[in-house]
Amino acid sequence: MTTDVKPSSRERLLEAAATLTYREGVNIGIEALCKAAGVSKRSMYQLFAGKDELLAASLERRASAYVAGLLPAADDGRAARDRIAHVFERVTSQSADPEFRGCPYLSAEIELKDPDHPASRVARQVKADLTSFFRAEAEQGGAGDPDFLARQLTLVFDGASARAGIGAEHLDGFLAPTVAILLDAAGVR
Amino acid sequence: MTTDVKPSSRERLLEAAATLTYREGVNIGIEALCKAAGVSKRSMYQLFAGKDELLAASLERRASAYVAGLLPAADDGRAARDRIAHVFERVTSQSADPEFRGCPYLSAEIELKDPDHPASRVARQVKADLTSFFRAEAEQGGAGDPDFLARQLTLVFDGASARAGIGAEHLDGFLAPTVAILLDAAGVR
DNA sequence: AGTGATGTACACCGATCGGTTTTCTTTTTT
DNA sequence: AAAAAAGAAAACCGATCGGTGTACATCACT
Numbered sequence: 030m031t032t033d034v035k036p037s038s039r040e041r042l043l044e045a046a047a048t049l050t051y052r053e054g055v056n057i058g059i060e061a062l063c064k065a066a067g068v069s070k071r072s073m074y075q076l077f078a079g080k081d082e083l084l085a086a087s088l089e090r091r092a093s094a095y096v097a098g099l100l101p102a103a104d105d106g107r108a109a110r111d112r113i114a115h116v117f118e119r120v121t122s123q124s125a126d127p128e129f130r131g132c133p134y135l136s137a138e139i140e141l142k143d144p145d146h147p148a149s150r151v152a153r154q155v156k157a158d159l160t161s162f163f164r165a166e167a168e169q170g171g172a173g174d175p176d177f178l179a180r181q182l183t184l185v186f187d188g189a190s191a192r193a194g195i196g197a198e199h200l201d202g203f204l205a206p207t208v209a210i211l212l213d214a215a216g217v218r
Numbered sequence: 219m220t221t222d223v224k225p226s227s228r229e230r231l232l233e234a235a236a237t238l239t240y241r242e243g244v245n246i247g248i249e250a251l252c253k254a255a256g257v258s259k260r261s262m263y264q265l266f267a268g269k270d271e272l273l274a275a276s277l278e279r280r281a282s283a284y285v286a287g288l289l290p291a292a293d294d295g296r297a298a299r300d301r302i303a304h305v306f307e308r309v310t311s312q313s314a315d316p317e318f319r320g321c322p323y324l325s326a327e328i329e330l331k332d333p334d335h336p337a338s339r340v341a342r343q344v345k346a347d348l349t350s351f352f353r354a355e356a357e358q359g360g361a362g363d364p365d366f367l368a369r370q371l372t373l374v375f376d377g378a379s380a381r382a383g384i385g386a387e388h389l390d391g392f393l394a395p396t397v398a399i400l401l402d403a404a405g406v407r
Numbered sequence: 408a409g410t411g412a413t414g415t416a417c418a419c420c421g422a423t424c425g426g427t428t429t430t431c432t433t434t435t436t437t
Numbered sequence: 438a439a440a441a442a443a444g445a446a447a448a449c450c451g452a453t454c455g456g457t458g459t460a461c462a463t464c465a466c467t
Contacts, residue, residue, distance in 0.1 A: 038444080054331055056245050059425060069445045070426075080425065130331065138384040139328050142243055142319065156386060181396050184387060188377020195327040197345060198373060207370050207400075214399040227414080248455060258415045259456080269455065 039076050041066040046087035051133045055084060055140045055148070085147035088137060092155045095133070098123075100162055109170030110217050113163060113182065117208045120186065121200040124193035131194020135187050159183060170217035178215040185211065228265050230255040235276035240322045244273060244329045244337070274336035277326060281344050284322070287312075289351055298359030299406050302352060302371065306397045309375065310389040313382035320383020324376050348372060359406035367404040374400065 036044070045066035049057045059080055063070050077083040101107065101115040123129055130136065134152035141149050164179035172178045185208060192198035225233070234255035238246045248269055252259050266272040290296065290304040312318055319325065323341035330338050353368035361367045374397060381387035 052331075054329065058423070072444055074426070131328065135380060135384075136328055139320065139325055139380065140243060142241075144385060153386065177392070180387065180392060184374065184377040184381055184396070186377075187380055188373040188375075191324060191328065191376055191380055192373055195324075196333060197342065198369065203366070203369060207373070210403040211396075211399060214403070247453070261414055263456070
């Protein structure tokens with residue numbers, strides 16, 4: 030048996046923090062996090078320096094899975110335009126889940142309101158990575174101004190997840206054609 | 219003298235609530251709000267049923283001023299396209315203020331995470347009003363699908379204010395051309 | 408001057424916050 | 438089996454949360 034039946038305390042804490050802060054917001058209490066993780070507060074404070082660091086670590090841990098769930102495979106042979114569209118198809122399908130509350134990294138930055146908070150730094154980096162992906166694909170796709178297009182796509186990504194996350198917009202059949210307009214205008218074929 | 223030297227307790231509370239929740243988030247304490255307003259807690263609880271209602275009332279009070287600061291004059295004789303662009307010029311110039319933290323109504327909805335919260339209802343209505351404005355102008359401007367365009371513009375509005383609000387994007391020279399692309403694609407001349 | 412309303416100041420309520428300490432039990436190591 | 442390390446449970450810390458109760462000052466209206 031190579032798979033543990035029960036993840037480590039550290040992993041359970043990170044998982045609980047990711048789940049609960051996403052659902053309830055970053056103001057969720059330490060007590061609730063530890064209870065959900067089945068870990069004592071004492072142990073939590075031996076594993077993490079404090080709430081801020083736990084929060085940052087939980088966002089960071091999720092980052093690779095989050096980005097992986099959004100981005101297409103590194104080289105799937107598809108055209109840049111399709112690879113960009115893939116990201117927006119993913120967020121569209123994610124938004125169909127009633128538990129969807131928008132991009133956790135955007136929410137964290139908005140809720141924290143402190144760019145120096147460790148979790149804000151992690152969130153910023155995740156967004157920067159997404160923009161970098163867009164920029165690379167835009168370049169690959171022959172966009173007239175790849176940087177400009179990448180920023181537009183990130184803006185649309187955040188706007189779409191924010192609005193879908195608060196239940197104000199329904200992305201299916203809406204987001205893809207909107208993105209297509211920007212890709213067309215940028216000369217990505 | 220028709221102007222009071224000192225606004226009423228109610229007005230000072232609404233003002234303080236608007237300012238502090240925008241700067242610090244909706245989790246700001248009642249104590250801090252009352253202290254900033256120079257009003258006792260006792261008086262606050264005679265004027266408002268509780269924190270939720272104070273918060274909702276403060277968002278509502280700001281709503282007309284917020285929308286008025288964004289929208290062009292009711293009939294300024296300009297073309298629909300210019301009237302739509304006006305809104306994005308306004309948010310662009312607002313975002314230059316270092317105190318800018320994005321649209322307070324979007325932030326409130328994201329932070330509260332409860333669509334039934336009185337303040338969420340107010341915020342939702344403000345956004346619906348903005349979308350209505352876009353839709354009316356889109357129709358006036360001859361958009362092929364006015365509703366579709368209005369939703370796109372609201373999405374861009376929220377994405378732009380969110381990203382500018384967390385300091386991730388700088389709207390000047392970026393937002394206007396992005397909106398222009400959508401207007402062009404929708405056939406608004 | 409007397410009276411009631413309004414409002415401030417402040418102690419107080421139970422609950423919870425982030426964080427620490429102590430005690431006891433479980434697990435691991437030897 | 439004995440010893441040692443780890444962790445869970447829970448009390449506890451001071452501070453703050455939303456909200457109340459009480460006492461005292463200020464005001465307008467007769």
